[in-house]
Amino acid sequence: xxxKELDKPWVQTLLAGGLGGVxxxxxxxxxxxxxxxxxxxxxxxxxxxxxxxxxxGVAELRQWTAERRELxxxxxxxxxxxLLLRSELGGRKDPxxxxxxxxxxxxxxxRPPHRWWQEVRIDAGGRRGVRPGAPVLQNGFxxxxxxxxxxxxAWVDLISSAELLIPAVVEKTRDLGVMAxxxxxxxxxxxxxxxxxxxxxxxxxxALASEVLPPGIPLGHIALSSDVREGFRYYQLSSGADxxxxxDVSVFVGENKP
Amino acid sequence: xxxxAGAFWYLQDLIQILGGGIFxxxxxxxxxxxxxxxxxxxxxxxxxxxVFVGGLLWDLRWTGLPGFxxxxxxxxxxxxxxFWQAIPVQGxxxxxxxxxxxxxxxxxxxxxxxxxxxxxxxxxxxxxxQQIFGLPLVSIAALWLAHRKESEGVS
Numbered sequence: 001x002x003x004k005e006l007d008k009p010w011v012q013t014l015l016a017g018g019l020g021g022v023x024x025x026x027x028x029x030x031x032x033x034x035x036x037x038x039x040x041x042x043x044x045x046x047x048x049x050x051x052x053x054x055x056x057g058v059a060e061l062r063q064w065t066a067e068r069r070e071l072x073x074x075x076x077x078x079x080x081x082x083l084l085l086r087s088e089l090g091g092r093k094d095p096x097x098x099x100x101x102x103x104x105x106x107x108x109x110x111r112p113p114h115r116w117w118q119e120v121r122i123d124a125g126g127r128r129g130v131r132p133g134a135p136v137l138q139n140g141f142x143x144x145x146x147x148x149x150x151x152x153x154a155w156v157d158l159i160s161s162a163e164l165l166i167p168a169v170v171e172k173t174r175d176l177g178v179m180a181x182x183x184x185x186x187x188x189x190x191x192x193x194x195x196x197x198x199x200x201x202x203x204x205x206x207a208l209a210s211e212v213l214p215p216g217i218p219l220g221h222i223a224l225s226s227d228v229r230e231g232f233r234y235y236q237l238s239s240g241a242d243x244x245x246x247x248d249v250s251v252f253v254g255e256n257k258p
Numbered sequence: 259x260x261x262x263a264g265a266f267w268y269l270q271d272l273i274q275i276l277g278g279g280i281f282x283x284x285x286x287x288x289x290x291x292x293x294x295x296x297x298x299x300x301x302x303x304x305x306x307x308x309v310f311v312g313g314l315l316w317d318l319r320w321t322g323l324p325g326f327x328x329x330x331x332x333x334x335x336x337x338x339x340x341f342w343q344a345i346p347v348q349g350x351x352x353x354x355x356x357x358x359x360x361x362x363x364x365x366x367x368x369x370x371x372x373x374x375x376x377x378x379x380x381x382x383x384x385x386x387x388q389q390i391f392g393l394p395l396v397s398i399a400a401l402w403l404a405h406r407k408e409s410e411g412v413s
Contacts, residue, residue: 009302009343013336016310020329023314027324040318047268051275 103137103250104128109153111246117160117185120144122249125152129253135206135213137250141240142166142206142217146251154251159219160185160243168219169207170198176207179219179237185244187220189235194228198235214252260308266290267312274320281384284392285366287312288331289359293399295339296355297406302339309335330369338362352404359396364389 005011027033106124124130126149134146136156144156145164157164160181168179168189175198178190189204202222208215223238270286277283288309295305313328321327338358345354371385 007303009306009336009340012303012306013333013340016306016332016336017329020310020313020325020332023325024323024329025325033318033324036324037318037322040315044271044319048271048275051272055276 103252106249106251108246108249117158117181117183119158119161120156120246122154122156124251125150125154127151130154130251135217135252138241138246140218142219143241143243143246143249145213158243159187159239167207168204171203171205173198187237187239189237191232192235194231194233198222204237263287263291263308263312281387282370284388284395285363286395288366289363289395289399292335292338292359293403296342297403305339306332306335330366334362334365352400355403356396356400359399360393363392363396
């Protein structure tokens with residue numbers, strides 16, 4: 001009769017609940033149950049190993065990702081700071097940002113012998129953001145200005161061309177003039193008043209007189225003075241760019257870069 | 259059915275490890291044993307003592323209160339088993355199972371939440387997540403049971 005009663009679900013429920021309560025009470029009274037916990041932990045060490053390793057791997061991956069993100073942010077901050085410093089320093093030496101920021105690199109692909117000092121062709125065109133009038137530099141010095149643009153190439157008028165006139169300023173004295181070539185490889189600074197005495201090695205750069213040609217691009221320095229004609233003195237310039245070794249140039253693409 | 263219950267205990271254990279204590283893992287083992295009982299694979303006593311043993315192991319592995327989960331799972335299993343058997347056979351369909359299983363899962367979560375609250379560490383938001391993640395499991399179990407009943411009816 002008793003066994004029949006014991007088999008009933010509600011009796012079993014009470015028994016199990018009571019047994020659990022007794023175990024709980026005993027475990028609270030006797031802290032030695034920690035040994036049983038350790039035993040279960042040890043027994044499950046290997047079955048749980050894949051999950052433990054997976055969790056560890058995920059945690060390491062998350063940490064690695066967080067560290068990389070932090071490094072990336074720091075790198076970007078440093079790059080920004082570097083660009084800022086370069087642009088501040090560049091007003092005197094190299095006003096252009098590095099390639100990819102506002103300037104692109106290009107190679108000289110053609111230099112017709114009959115127009116040797118007039119123009120060159122480069123392998124960058126409208127597809128890469130080159131626009132007519134854009135300045136072209138070599139080692140930070142102006143070598144010319146883009147005159148015609150195709151999709152993948154462009155023609156550049158050289159500063160030694162007699163057809164290119166560039167507003168220029170003598171940096172030390174702030175005297176304004178115009179730089180022009182003679183078509184024979186030489187460049188001159190024109191329209192400087194005769195009474196102004198400019199000295200050799202004075203730096204000359206572009207003046208603020210053109211929308212497409214930024215001011216402050218180095219041109220070269222004064223080499224020789226010549227005669228006075230009609231109240232103005234002409235100065236021969238020594239170009240900072242090496243027009244005899246013109247292979248690679250930078251083209252300023254500004255905001256128009258694709 | 260014991261090995262299936264053991265597999266679900268192991269699965270719950272693995273999820274507990276992977277979850278990393280973000281919130282209490284859904285009572286997968288309990289639901290599996292209850293489903294087996296409803297499917298007719300286990301008697302009420304078998305189901306009750308299966309969850310008791312599983313609960314005791316769970317306590318020794320995770321809660322640090324040996325007997326707490328064992329008693330909790332056993333009492334709730336006994337209650338739902340008695341309730342299920344009190345329902346006429348014709349009325350034991352998937353919706354009723356869903357209701358009882360979800361209710362028992364909520365009751366278990368409520369008891370755990372109460373224990374934590376009494377200890378001074380209320381974790382009610384985490385308990386809510388446990389219930390939310392438990393609902394799909396209950397639904398899957400209900401679908402499995404409905405499919406099984408349908409197959410048995412056809413055969």
